């Protein structure tokens with residue numbers, strides 16, 4: 091049985107990545123809570139810089155250590171250390187690390203989640219990323235669906251990333267920097283790595299990829315609420331989430347579990363995207379609610395977040411000269427809906 095003091099000790103002994111001091115010395119371990127009945131541990135950690143790759147790495151370390159010590163689930167929040175502390179210790183920090191204290195250029199992590207597969211999570215991730223780039227944002231896209239990666243095919247990416255020095259240079263497509271497990275496996279071989287490898291891979295996506303200056307990092311999460319999805323949720327830095335659901339009320343129930351998981355891992359939910367919301371007849375313009383109706387609204391209400399938009403059932407226009415089977419053009423009716431959603435998201439997250 092874990093106690094709050096154990097959590098303080100385990101986390102407090104880890105080093106703050108920028109200042110190179112144990113967290114306890116910086117009084118950076120806060121709000122420790124243990125829910126004994128579930129062995130759910132929540133803790134807030136203060137860092138010199140949040141939303142960074144270093145945070146990601148530390149986050150993973152904390153989750154691993156706490157799980158080893160018996161925690162079933164871990165909720166982590168991060169905040170920034172007070173200025174005085176940072177200034178005081180930054181002077182003694184190694185030279186090379188000081189530039190990382192630069193508070194600019196912190197991307198917003200925006201994870202796209204769903205209760206189950208097949209609802210269009212990857213399609214939404216890809217088109218949101220492209221639309222955010224279209225409104226002038228600098229965007230990275232991580233295909234974190236490590237076993238079911240699909241982003242490279244959906245975007246019509248035919249090249250692989252290059253390596254420069256020690257860093258992987260992501261592939262750029264429609265102004266979005268993309269990284270996917272799909273780039274690192276042989277042609278369509280199944281990925282059978284589990285557990286710790288998954289964490290390592292994700293970590294590499296953050297630390298060994300040269301993202302450069304990005305405003306947003308979109309993450310296409312594994313579907314569902316199983317172990318893999320939970321691990322990925324726990325590993326991510328404090329991030330924002332979008333939940334994708336189809337309009338059927340039962341689909342919304344399932345999606346609500348993804349929402350609950352986001353909240354349990356202390357992620358903010360930005361809103362809901364209802365996909366495959368209706369089919370619009372090309373002849374009459376009439377809408378048919380093929381997969382039911384009202385699920386998006388219901389889910390939004392249940393989670394207390396906005397319904398950001400409804401995407402109809404419709405394919406992108408295919409263009410053989412520049413093939414990207416899942417990307418809607420800027421002028422396609424669905425492309426316009428995605429632009430609207432991207433603007434709403436960007437407005438709700440001030441960066």
Ligand SMILES: Nc1ncnc2c1ncn2[C@@H]1O[C@H](COP(=O)(O)OP(=O)(O)O)[C@@H](O)[C@H]1O
Nearest residue numbers: 207208209210211212213366401402403404405
């Ligand atoms: N709004 C839509 N209209 C038509 N087809 C769609 C739509 N959204 C997704 N699809 C198709 O449905 C399938 C599942 O979508 P995908 O994004 O791969 O789902 P997930 O990532 O949730 O498993 C894909 O073949 C995709 O092209």
Ligand SMILES: [Mg+2]
Nearest residue numbers: 211212235240
């Ligand atoms: Mg997918």
